[in-house]
Amino acid sequence: MPDPVAVQDLPAHTDVLVIGGGAIGAAVAYHLRLADPGVAVTVVERDPTYELASTPRASGGVRRLFSLPENIALSQYSIDVFADFARLMAVDGEPAEIGWKRNGYLFIVPPESVGMLRENFETQEALGCHVVWLDPDGVKDRFPSMYTGDLGGAVLSPDDGWLDPHAVLMGLRAKAVSLGARFVADEVVALDRQGAAVTGAHLASGRVVTFDQVVVAAGAWADQVCAMVDVATPITALRRFEHFFVPQDPIEPLPYLKDTQRLAFRPEGRGYSGGVPTLAEPRGVNFAIDHRYFEDVVWPALAHRFPQFERTKCLSTLPGLYDQNDLDGNVIIGPVADLGNFHLLAGFSGHGLMHAPGCGRAMAELLLTGGYRTIDLSRFGWQRVADGTPLPERGII
Ligand SMILES: Cc1cc2nc3c(=O)[nH]c(=O)nc-3n(C[C@H](O)[C@H](O)[C@H](O)COP(=O)(O)OP(=O)(O)OC[C@H]3O[C@@H](n4cnc5c(N)ncnc54)[C@H](O)[C@@H]3O)c2cc1C
Numbered sequence: 001m002p003d004p005v006a007v008q009d010l011p012a013h014t015d016v017l018v019i020g021g022g023a024i025g026a027a028v029a030y031h032l033r034l035a036d037p038g039v040a041v042t043v044v045e046r047d048p049t050y051e052l053a054s055t056p057r058a059s060g061g062v063r064r065l066f067s068l069p070e071n072i073a074l075s076q077y078s079i080d081v082f083a084d085f086a087r088l089m090a091v092d093g094e095p096a097e098i099g100w101k102r103n104g105y106l107f108i109v110p111p112e113s114v115g116m117l118r119e120n121f122e123t124q125e126a127l128g129c130h131v132v133w134l135d136p137d138g139v140k141d142r143f144p145s146m147y148t149g150d151l152g153g154a155v156l157s158p159d160d161g162w163l164d165p166h167a168v169l170m171g172l173r174a175k176a177v178s179l180g181a182r183f184v185a186d187e188v189v190a191l192d193r194q195g196a197a198v199t200g201a202h203l204a205s206g207r208v209v210t211f212d213q214v215v216v217a218a219g220a221w222a223d224q225v226c227a228m229v230d231v232a233t234p235i236t237a238l239r240r241f242e243h244f245f246v247p248q249d250p251i252e253p254l255p256y257l258k259d260t261q262r263l264a265f266r267p268e269g270r271g272y273s274g275g276v277p278t279l280a281e282p283r284g285v286n287f288a289i290d291h292r293y294f295e296d297v298v299w300p301a302l303a304h305r306f307p308q309f310e311r312t313k314c315l316s317t318l319p320g321l322y323d324q325n326d327l328d329g330n331v332i333i334g335p336v337a338d339l340g341n342f343h344l345l346a347g348f349s350g351h352g353l354m355h356a357p358g359c360g361r362a363m364a365e366l367l368l369t370g371g372y373r374t375i376d377l378s379r380f381g382w383q384r385v386a387d388g389t390p391l392p393e394r395g396i397i
Helices: 023-035 069-083 111-126 136-142 165-178 219-227 292-305 356-369 383-387
Strands: 013-019 041-045 105-109 132-134 153-157 182-185 188-194 197-203 208-216 235-246 256-259 264-268 271-275 313-325 332-336 339-346
Touching: 013 023, 023 041, 023 165, 023 339, 023 356, 041 208, 069 111, 069 356, 105 111, 111 153, 132 136, 136 153, 165 182, 165 356, 197 339, 208 219, 208 356, 219 235, 219 313, 219 339, 235 292, 256 292, 271 292, 292 313, 332 356, 339 356
Parallel strands: 013 041, 013 208, 041 182, 105 256, 208 339
Antiparallel strands: 105 153, 132 153, 188 197, 197 208, 235 271, 235 313, 256 264, 264 271, 332 339
């Protein structure tokens, strides 16, 4: 089996250069080589340990509960991939286990948001998702510990769940390497631009690589890479904490739970993993830990919903970065501005891990055929950024 973090030599020229080797860059490399074993793919990743990358710091939630058909379709495809990941990403017969837990997702909303939830539910049903509408009594029947007095409704998506993000990254990367993608440990520090094309990358080591196409899969650092060709994006680094906490008393088995105040958590071992991401957070790369955040924001929300959390203990707080698209909270995919061969695949705003397989395939289609063949992601392209016309999710994000 190839070393999942195998580091290879840099060629002088590559067909496609991928900047950033997290879940997104690895998924692009995998799909490119799967679709066309003749295409030369080089991924430049500055930190093969992924210490600060967002992927290993993700919560691992994977759901179909979106309002935009594109996001629902990306989830449907990606969840099928995750369910069969061990086999699909096996290398030399070694299965790629990712701890996939199909324990469901539950969105709960107050009475004033029931209309929005119902509309989204109908869209999800129309697109073939297995979703279950629950009134507050129905929620109480299934989850007797939950306080439901302030709820108006809920939607359960029983086939959704969560997985181990680091294992997903290692699986995608190892499979991409086994298919012939080349991962190089270095940092892109400058890009050459000639008119409407970007032609070469300068690396921190002093080496230079030229390419036909380039994909920016640099996550929360995507804006910094785009700035190398004088393009400003609405993508910012947004710090978010993932907490691990244990309640005083046991709770019945729970799905991944989310509400309109952005409380989001799921079972993990003998406790729970989750938090309350906030858009009020100042933007920028910041890995400092605010130990009061759990006590001031997360704990009251948990204790309100479940009495078992009244004396919960937070055992760890891990900071990580969203690649937040401040225009509308959705990914930006495809060529940027007037640069025909400079493609962006970032701005996932908290959904990147679950959409990595679908977006990796979409980007491969775009690069190899000039258009989308399976899921049409045209509305997620740069044009909406240029026009200043957001395409946001409705409801819980
Ligand atoms: C706390 C938290 C919880 C989350 N929970 C979920 C969840 O439940 N479900 C979900 O779907 N998503 C979740 N996310 C979001 C998810 O983690 C991201 O959307 C996803 O991991 C993005 O993958 P990526 O490959 O684009 O970014 P990354 O994993 O950050 O990879 C980008 C890589 O680019 C490299 N890089 C940057 N600049 C350069 C350069 N100049 N040269 C070379 N390399 C460079 C970096 O080293 C990095 O490894 C969560 C995120 C956080 C922080």
